[in-house]
Amino acid sequence: xxxxxxxxxxxxxxxxxxxxxxxxxxxxxxxxxxxxxxxxxxxxxxxxxxxxxxxxxxxxxxxxxxxxxxxxxxxxxxxxxxxxxxxxxxxxxxxxxxxxxxxxxxxxxxxxxxxxxxxxxxxxxxxxxxxxxxxxxxxxxxxxxxxxxxxxxxxxxxxxxxxxxxxxxxxxxxxxxxxxxxxxxxxxxxxxxxxxxxxxxxxxxxxxxxxxxxxxxxxxxxxxxxxxxxxxxxxxxxxxxxxxxxxxxxxxxxxxxxxxxxxxxxxxxxxxxxxxxxxxxxxxxxxxxxxxxxxxxxxxxxxxxxx
Amino acid sequence: xxxxxxxxxxxxxxxxxxxxxxxxxxxxxxxxxxxxxxxxxxxxxxxxxxxxxxxxxxxxxxxxxxxxxxxxxxxxxxxxxxxxxxxxxxxxxxxxxxxxxxxxxxxxxxxxxxxxxxxxxxxxxxxxxxxxxxxxxxxxxxxxxxxxxxxxxxxxxxxxxxxxxxxxxxxxxxxxxxxxxxxxxxxxxxxxxxxxxxxxxxxxxxxxxxxxxxxxxxxxxxxxxxxxxxxxxxxxxxxxxxxxxxxxxxxxxxxxxxxxxxxxxxxxxxxxxxxxxxxxxxxxxxxxxxxxxxxxxxxxxxxxxxxxxxxxxxxxxxxxxxxxxxxxxxxxxxxxxxxxxxxxxxxxxxxxxxxxxxxxxxxxxxxxxxxxxxxxxxxxxxxxxxxxxxxxxxxxxxxxxxxxxxxxxxxxxxxxxxxxxxxxxxxxxxxxxxxxxxxxxxxxxxxxxxxxxxxxxxxxxxxxxxxxxxxxxxxxxxxxxxxxxxxxxxxxxxxxxxxxxxxxxxxxxxxxxxxxxxxxxxxxxxxxxxxxxxxxxxxxxxxxxxxxxxxxxxxxxxxxxxxxxxxxxxxxxxxxxxxxxxxxxxxxxxxxxxxxxxxxxxxxxxxxxxxx
Numbered sequence: 053x054x055x056x057x058x059x060x061x062x063x064x065x066x067x068x069x070x071x072x073x074x075x076x077x078x079x080x081x082x083x084x085x086x087x088x089x090x091x092x093x094x095x096x097x098x099x100x101x102x103x104x105x106x107x108x109x110x111x112x113x114x115x116x117x118x119x120x121x122x123x124x125x126x127x128x129x130x131x132x133x134x135x136x137x138x139x140x141x142x143x144x145x146x147x148x149x150x151x152x153x154x155x156x157x158x159x160x161x162x163x164x165x166x167x168x169x170x171x172x173x174x175x176x177x178x179x180x181x182x183x184x185x186x187x188x189x190x191x192x193x194x195x196x197x198x199x200x201x202x203x204x205x206x207x208x209x210x211x212x213x214x215x216x217x218x219x220x221x222x223x224x225x226x227x228x229x230x231x232x233x234x235x236x237x238x239x240x241x242x243x244x245x246x247x248x249x250x251x252x253x254x255x256x257x258x259x260x261x262x263x264x265x266x267x268x269x270x271x272x273x274x275x276x277x278x279x280x281x282x283x284x285x286x287x288x289x290x291x292x293x294x295x296x297x298x299x300x301x302x303x304x305x306x307x308x309x310x311x312x313x314x315x316x317x318x319x320x321x322x323x324x325x326x327x328x329x330x331x332x333x334x335x336x337x338x339x340x341x342x343x344x345x346x347x348x349x350x351x352x353x354x355x356x357x358x359x
Numbered sequence: 360x361x362x363x364x365x366x367x368x369x370x371x372x373x374x375x376x377x378x379x380x381x382x383x384x385x386x387x388x389x390x391x392x393x394x395x396x397x398x399x400x401x402x403x404x405x406x407x408x409x410x411x412x413x414x415x416x417x418x419x420x421x422x423x424x425x426x427x428x429x430x431x432x433x434x435x436x437x438x439x440x441x442x443x444x445x446x447x448x449x450x451x452x453x454x455x456x457x458x459x460x461x462x463x464x465x466x467x468x469x470x471x472x473x474x475x476x477x478x479x480x481x482x483x484x485x486x487x488x489x490x491x492x493x494x495x496x497x498x499x500x501x502x503x504x505x506x507x508x509x510x511x512x513x514x515x516x517x518x519x520x521x522x523x524x525x526x527x528x529x530x531x532x533x534x535x536x537x538x539x540x541x542x543x544x545x546x547x548x549x550x551x552x553x554x555x556x557x558x559x560x561x562x563x564x565x566x567x568x569x570x571x572x573x574x575x576x577x578x579x580x581x582x583x584x585x586x587x588x589x590x591x592x593x594x595x596x597x598x599x600x601x602x603x604x605x606x607x608x609x610x611x612x613x614x615x616x617x618x619x620x621x622x623x624x625x626x627x628x629x630x631x632x633x634x635x636x637x638x639x640x641x642x643x644x645x646x647x648x649x650x651x652x653x654x655x656x657x658x659x660x661x662x663x664x665x666x667x668x669x670x671x672x673x674x675x676x677x678x679x680x681x682x683x684x685x686x687x688x689x690x691x692x693x694x695x696x697x698x699x700x701x702x703x704x705x706x707x708x709x710x711x712x713x714x715x716x717x718x719x720x721x722x723x724x725x726x727x728x729x730x731x732x733x734x735x736x737x738x739x740x741x742x743x744x745x746x747x748x749x750x751x752x753x754x755x756x757x758x759x760x761x762x763x764x765x766x767x768x769x770x771x772x773x774x775x776x777x778x779x780x781x782x783x784x785x786x787x788x789x790x791x792x793x794x795x796x797x798x799x800x801x802x803x804x805x806x807x808x809x810x811x812x813x814x815x816x817x818x819x820x821x822x823x824x825x826x827x828x829x830x831x832x833x834x835x836x837x838x839x840x841x842x843x844x845x846x847x848x849x850x851x852x853x854x855x856x857x858x859x860x861x862x863x864x865x866x867x868x869x870x871x872x873x874x875x876x877x878x879x880x881x882x883x884x885x886x887x888x889x890x891x892x893x894x895x896x897x898x899x900x901x902x903x904x905x906x907x908x909x910x911x912x913x914x915x916x917x918x919x920x921x922x923x924x925x926x927x928x929x930x931x932x933x934x935x936x937x938x939x940x941x942x943x944x945x946x947x948x949x950x951x952x953x954x955x956x957x958x959x960x961x962x963x964x965x966x967x968x969x970x971x
Contacts (some may be wrong), residue, residue, distance in 0.1 A: 078518055080530060088780065102806075103809050103810055104803070104804060104805060104806040104808070107652075107803050109648075119811045119813075120813070120823065123809050124809050125803035125804075125811070126809075126810075126812070127648070127651055127811070127812055128811060128812065128813035128815065129644070129674065129814070130670050133641070133644045133671070134650065135641075135644075136640065136641040136642075136643075136644025136645050137644050137647060137651070138648060139634075139636075139645045139648060140606065140645035140646060140648020140649035140650075140651070140652065141652045142647045142651075143632050143634060143645070144632070144648070144649035144652040144656070145649075145652040145653070145654065145804070147804065148803055148804060164626070165637055165638060165641075166373065169636075169641070195551055198633050325694060338632055342627045342630055342632070345627035345628045346625075346630040347628055347629075348629060349628060349632075350600060351769060352602060353597045353600050353625075354587050354589075354597060354764055357587040357588060357589045357593070357597075357693070358585060358587050359392060359586055359588045359761065
């Protein structure tokens with residue numbers, strides 16, 4: 053670890069949203085990313101998470117720009133690979149708080165392999181999947197989560213295949229934390245991030261994100277009958293503003309089988325599907341091995357080659 | 360037996376050829392350790408098939424060792440073989456195709472199981488005789504055959520070890536001592552004894568029946584330095600530790616994997632993280648992530664992996680995150696020949712990734728360079744915040760040699776680089792301040808200096824900027840970092856001190872040993888031949904034009920493809936750089952290292968043809 057100035061334990065003033073602002077985002081009017089960005093800043097402020105100890109890592113896409121708009125450390129990486137960069141930071145700098153921001157194309161298409169292994173390695177980070185169900189920055193192509201039949205510039209006759217269900221995918225790989233929320237549910241979004249951040253391991257957070265420019269109908273944020281909240285004393289509470297207007301399902305997040313059933317259903321659920329605090333974390337394991345290894349002086353590195 | 364002819368030589372070369380999986384390399388390893396302890400210099404090159412266990416008694420199964428032993432320090436595997444010991448006719452037949460034997464080479468052929476058709480043996484023995492070599496067929500003595508049978512056909516390598524030990528005049532007790540050190544604790548006592556018995560039977564057989572022997576002089580005037588025996592990839596691995604690199608991230612690929620293997624055993628003891636990534640792209644991404652976090656990191660790979668990493672290499676340059684990449688070159692293109700050597704990644708390393716490229720590329724001469732290169736790479740990567748390549752190859756990675764124990768520096772940070780390392784690689788210390796595209800380069804965790812990095816173009820403040828002048832500036836700043844290194848490069852050594860003449864031979868990286876030796880042959884014969892070998896291939900030293908202008912002809916030696924219509928990579932680069940009609944002298948892709956004698960022959964052809 054590099055030598056850093058002593059941690060400033062007493063911050064002169066508490067962290068505010070203003071401290072986190074940088075420049076005005078270059079997103080389309082009505083983009084769901086605004087909601088996620090605002091929710092993310094609110095989460096940092098409510099948790100008083102120190103910006104200089106936070107790193108946002110992203111890939112390419114509309115959501116890839118998030119790091120620029122939050123005044124923390126950040127890496128805007130290449131398409132599909134933010135998990136690989138975050139892996140390096142998790143191994144090298146366990147003192148930092150890591151957030152990965154990736155779109156559906158970034159995470160499930162070009163970067164699918166890394167997502168499998170990020171989940172499998174269960175290294176400590178919060179992974180936020182911005183799912184607007186298409187490629188937007190490249191102007192409307194089908195993605196792995198585009199709903200069947202939806203026309204795009206690459207499949208004008210309608211997207212051919214059934215979409216991948218991200219939460220089911222994550223549960224299938226063995227994720228230790230799987231939750232789902234939406235850009236237009238600020239309270240629920242913040243509560244979900246808090247639960248994700250409190251979990252040690254790879255916290256997979258699926259966020260439904262509106263894209264009014266290319267697909268105004270992808271998610272209906274005016275009505276709420278099409279989704280239910282999953283709630284539990286160990287889970288995430290339902291969004292306050294919508295409580296009573298939609299279904300609430302009590303679900304114990306330690307029940308993997310039930311989580312898988314819910315994630316596989318045609319109905320949309322928001323809330324905590326699954327959490328397993330006992331899953332081994334690869335980054336922690338590597339550090340333990342180093343701690344347990346017999347320390348050797350560098351001056352002796354060639355001793356075993358002597359003749 | 361008629362009386363034994365003992366050849367007293369300063370240098371010799373011999374080979375043991377067997378089927379893969381039967382311990383040829385192990386036998387070779389034991390023998391060179393014994394030689395080293397006796398005070399000789401050795402250089403060993405294993406021949407390894409790309410598969411784990413190819414079917415025995417097939418051409419694909421050839422696995423063996425080539426050993427060069429001398430009274431003086433060796434920089435390469437040398438020229439031609441004096442003695443070949445082959446466990447059967449098929450591996451011998453295969454190896455003869457490479458034409459690396461002496462005209463007077465002596466071939467010992469195990470006649471093996473008599474049940475096999477003799478016609479095959481006869482054909483290969485005829486080939487040996489027709490090539491003018493002498494053939495010495497032999498059979499393993501019945502007592503030894505019985506032991507081998509009891510060990511399920513294994514351990515015949517110990518018999519061959521005995522024969523070669525005797526032929527090369529290694530006292531039995533020296534070799535037995537090495538066998539003990541190698542197997543002592545790993546084998547059951549009875550099995551160990553059988554191995555020793557086999558060695559003894561082989562030694563005795565050669566003593567009584569082989570009519571020739573070689574006595575290689577021991578190094579005179581020992582310099583008192585401690586000696587080590589090490590291969591190129593282990594030297595790189597230990598060099599990584601000495602350079603204070605704290606994270607190594609890789610994906611299995613021949614011939615780079617053994618760097619990971621070596622480090623996996625010891626790295627945690629030095630606080631290092633050895634990470635096996637899910638793919639080549641992830642491996643470099645993780646190294647970049649760690650370096651962004653302020654922790655020195657490196658990734659190692661070979662050709663196919665290099666292709667996969669290219670996007671991230673360009674990213675690291677643009678985002679100004681340091682990263683070190685080791686490329687252990689193998690024969691390409693595509694999967695090519697994974698266990699054969701080549702130098703043909705040169706252009707894809709220098710010009711790879713898309714858009715303009717700024718990076719530093721350093722080729723290692725030899726095993727000692729492997730040990731020191733990580734320190735220089737770290738210095739340059741952190742100072743310039745650019746990708747830095749260390750280019751090795753299959754030959755360097757897998758060869759072993761005895762060398763004076765290198766100095767250990769325990770590098771703390773990039774400013775801690777020792778003058779010795781800079782001198783060794785012919786580089787002057789870079790200026791204290793070097794301009795970056797972005798002024799602020801703080802490490803995460805530093806309060807009040809939060810910053811975002813990106814592959815998008817930015818201005819000095821780090822803000823994304825697509826305006827014309829901002830892009831022009833970023834390119835200029837990145838390239839100026841490379842130019843600074845170019846201006847700091849000292850004049851490369853001219854072999855034998857010859858600064859002018861008829862022909863100048865230029866190589867890069869591991870061609871050094873062969874080029875230097877070839878130049879000395881030529882100079883000893885009074886030919887006006889000079890030679891040099893480049894370590895830095897990007898940037899190239901500024902004074903090449905002037906050096907080239909003092910020779911009538913400049914030629915390259917490189918293990919990359921070239922023909923009259925296609926110039927090989929180094930020749931291409933040098934022509935562009937120096938505006939001189941550089942032609943390839945050797946541009947081969949046989950997968951075999953270049954030999955000093957083949958260079959000498961080609962140079963002489965130039966003189967006979969009146970070209971030089």
